Amino acid sequence: MVDEKKEEKTLNFIEEIVEKDLSENKHGGRVLTRFPPEPNGYLHIGHAKSICLNFGLAQKYGGGTNLRFDDTNPTTEDVEYVDSIKNDVQWLGFNWVEERYASDYFDQLYAFAVKLIEKGLAYVDDSTAEEIAALKGTPTEPGKPGPYRDRAVAENLELFERMRKGEFAEGSRVLRAKIDLASPNMHLRDPFMYRIKFAHHHRTGDKWCIYPMYDFAHGQSDAIEKITHSICTLEFIPHRALYDWFIEKLDIFPSKQYEFARLNLTYTVMSKRKLLQLVQEGHVSGWDDPRMPTISGLRRRGYTPASIRNFCERIGVARRDNLIDMSLLEFCVREDLNAIAPRRMAVLDPLKVVITNYPEGREEMCLSENNPEKPETGDREMPFSRELYIEQDDFMENPPKKYFRLAPGQMVRLKSAYIIRCDEVVKNAEGTIEEVRCTYIENSKSGQDESGLKVKGTLHWVSAAHSIPVEIRQYDRLFRVEDPASQEGDFKEYLNPDSLSIITARAEPAFKTATPGEAFQLLRKGYFSVDSDSVDGKVVLNQTVGLRDNWAKGN
RNA sequence: UGGCAGGUGGUGUAAAGGUAGCACAGGAGAUUUUGGUUCUCUUAGUCAGGGUUCGAAUCCUUGCCCGCCAACCA
Numbered sequence: 001m002v003d004e005k006k007e008e009k010t011l012n013f014i015e016e017i018v019e020k021d022l023s024e025n026k027h028g029g030r031v032l033t034r035f036p037p038e039p040n041g042y043l044h045i046g047h048a049k050s051i052c053l054n055f056g057l058a059q060k061y062g063g064g065t066n067l068r069f070d071d072t073n074p075t076t077e078d079v080e081y082v083d084s085i086k087n088d089v090q091w092l093g094f095n096w097v098e099e100r101y102a103s104d105y106f107d108q109l110y111a112f113a114v115k116l117i118e119k120g121l122a123y124v125d126d127s128t129a130e131e132i133a134a135l136k137g138t139p140t141e142p143g144k145p146g147p148y149r150d151r152a153v154a155e156n157l158e159l160f161e162r163m164r165k166g167e168f169a170e171g172s173r174v175l176r177a178k179i180d181l182a183s184p185n186m187h188l189r190d191p192f193m194y195r196i197k198f199a200h201h202h203r204t205g206d207k208w209c210i211y212p213m214y215d216f217a218h219g220q221s222d223a224i225e226k227i228t229h230s231i232c233t234l235e236f237i238p239h240r241a242l243y244d245w246f247i248e249k250l251d252i253f254p255s256k257q258y259e260f261a262r263l264n265l266t267y268t269v270m271s272k273r274k275l276l277q278l279v280q281e282g283h284v285s286g287w288d289d290p291r292m293p294t295i296s297g298l299r300r301r302g303y304t305p306a307s308i309r310n311f312c313e314r315i316g317v318a319r320r321d322n323l324i325d326m327s328l329l330e331f332c333v334r335e336d337l338n339a340i341a342p343r344r345m346a347v348l349d350p351l352k353v354v355i356t357n358y359p360e361g362r363e364e365m366c367l368s369e370n371n372p373e374k375p376e377t378g379d380r381e382m383p384f385s386r387e388l389y390i391e392q393d394d395f396m397e398n399p400p401k402k403y404f405r406l407a408p409g410q411m412v413r414l415k416s417a418y419i420i421r422c423d424e425v426v427k428n429a430e431g432t433i434e435e436v437r438c439t440y441i442e443n444s445k446s447g448q449d450e451s452g453l454k455v456k457g458t459l460h461w462v463s464a465a466h467s468i469p470v471e472i473r474q475y476d477r478l479f480r481v482e483d484p485a486s487q488e489g490d491f492k493e494y495l496n497p498d499s500l501s502i503i504t505a506r507a508e509p510a511f512k513t514a515t516p517g518e519a520f521q522l523l524r525k526g527y528f529s530v531d532s533d534s535v536d537g538k539v540v541l542n543q544t545v546g547l548r549d550n551w552a553k554g555n
Numbered sequence: 556u557g558g559c560a561g562g563u564g565g566u567g568u569a570a571a572g573g574u575a576g577c578a579c580a581g582g583a584g585a586u587u588u589u590g591g592u593u594c595u596c597u598u599a600g601u602c603a604g605g606g607u608u609c610g611a612a613u614c615c616u617u618g619c620c621c622g623c624c625a626a627c628c629a
Binding site: 009037133173183213234318414455521525 | 569
């Protein structure tokens with residue numbers, strides 16, 4: 001008997017559109033989306049939302065997705081970005097049908113432009129940028145025609161050809177669509193189609209000195225690829241009329257544009273321009289700094305592809321502006337890592353514990369489970385000896401009432417080892433605690449406990465002599481305020497100066513074999529990922545996220 | 556103050572004229588050799604006013620609030 005109650009997940013508005021199109025057999029039931037990054041920066045978590053939407057939609061409806069680079073502005077674009085983008089999309093777990101570039105279509109786009117000129121729908125404008133702006137009007141006043149608007153078709157054709165040949169100076173002429181200078185939609189007031197740029201393109205080299213604008217490249221590229229659903233963010237809503245206009249006048253494949261609200265996350269920024277500034281001005285170590293909201297930063301921080309995909313699933317897709325709580329992202333990564341990350345012990349802020357009734361020189365092994373969520377992963381051995389380390393904050397000389405940890409006269413369990421009782425506190429001349437002296441209960445060893453004792457607290461620990469030093473990089477939010485982009489003044493004034501702190505911890509010997517990219521849970525501390533800076537003999541751990549801590553919450 | 560697009564608990568997101576639900580966050584408890592996990596329970600919402608209707612988050616209307624649009628950026 002199978003319970004047929006499959007939770008019916010409601011469709012988001014784009015899925016509804018696709019299902020409606022499918023039910024009407026539009027495009028013969030074909031679904032083809034595209035993810036269209038401009039290769040002028042690294043991908044961030046906001047792009048992940050778009051990637052999951054585009055690829056996820058196609059997957060769900062038996063279609064495919066093209067990866068298309070919107071590379072129409074050679075002055076800001078670079079192959080470094082192309083490579084990182086491809087890597088990030090694949091890392092997230094998606095495969096594209098075809099890898100395309102808007103620049104693949106430059107010849108076709110040029111032919112499209114000629115066609116519009118021939119139809120009297122485009123013209124070459126010799127005005128300066130200032131003159132054009134002045135004649136464009138404002139949102140409340142219509143624009144006025146400039147002196148070149150009614151040039152003859154033949155003259156436009158000749159001028160456009162000469163633009164392409166490089167006969168005119170950069171910025172001296174543009175090709176504009178002839179639409180409606182009085183339109184309330186500013187994007188329809190004779191938008192630019194081509195501008196002159198004597199710039200080297202990362203793919204076409206020096207073949208071109210004129211480059212199409214976004215509006216004359218994106219929709220046409222969609223049409224050339226026969227994209228059925230072209231999904232973009234809300235700020236492109238005013239462009240949709242233009243998108244449709246070009247497709248109609250060119251009489252090409254009728255791709256349709258749909259807009260959704262981009263992702264915003266608390267305590268970070270989500271614009272490539274701002275992220276680039278953080279990198280260039282050295283506020284972070286690079287695009288993949290673990291504090292960055294970039295895919296590469298999150299990856300280095302220890303976020304898993306599954307956790308990011310789940311996050312994108314949970315935040316939903318709608319058309320209202322949003323600011324998602326960072327705690328949801330953290331929840332998603334804990335959820336995934338809890339299931340898969342092997343447990344280890346490390347003491348971040350060591351306090352020496354001497355077991356006075358444990359013979360000097362003796363050592364024994366304790367077995368500790370690798371992951372209680374996955375018993376099949378077995379146990380590992382941890383050495384136990386007379387001198388140990390525990391966390392400073394796991395001991396208090398004068399504890400409050402519900403303190404379950406170590407205190408004079410109080411007993412605790414050392415995880416996977418013995419129960420110990422604190423007998424004595426040793427201080428130095430200044431009165432600071434140097435070590436804590438305890439006795440262990442001989443018949444209380446984990447797995448063979450015959451002591452009958454019940455203790456409230458269990459502590460993580462390492463054997464002082466056997467432990468190895470590891471560098472731990474702990475991260476806090478990059479900004480001090482929830483929404484740095486909407487603050488007064490420069491967003492960088494709101495950077496959190498304490499977003500990174502580096503300490504040396506004492507870790508159990510199993511860390512000797514840790515390799516970059518591996519994820520662990522440090523018991524009672526959090527999830528950590530082995531950083532690529534790790535070298536032989538020196539392990540570096542990035543804190544991905546802390547464990548939930550109900551004790552800290554109430555204190 | 557022109558056009559466009561929006562406004563559902565603290566944060567997101569559902570409910571397509573018929574019981575305002577789910578997740579995160581918050582709170583209480585149980586279990587626990589991680590103050591983790593897990594499991595219960597729980598606080599809290601339809602921007603405001605008017606209208607249509609037996610019935611409105613949903614339709615109409617007025618107002619308020621937020622966002623976007625006047626780059627040779629995408």
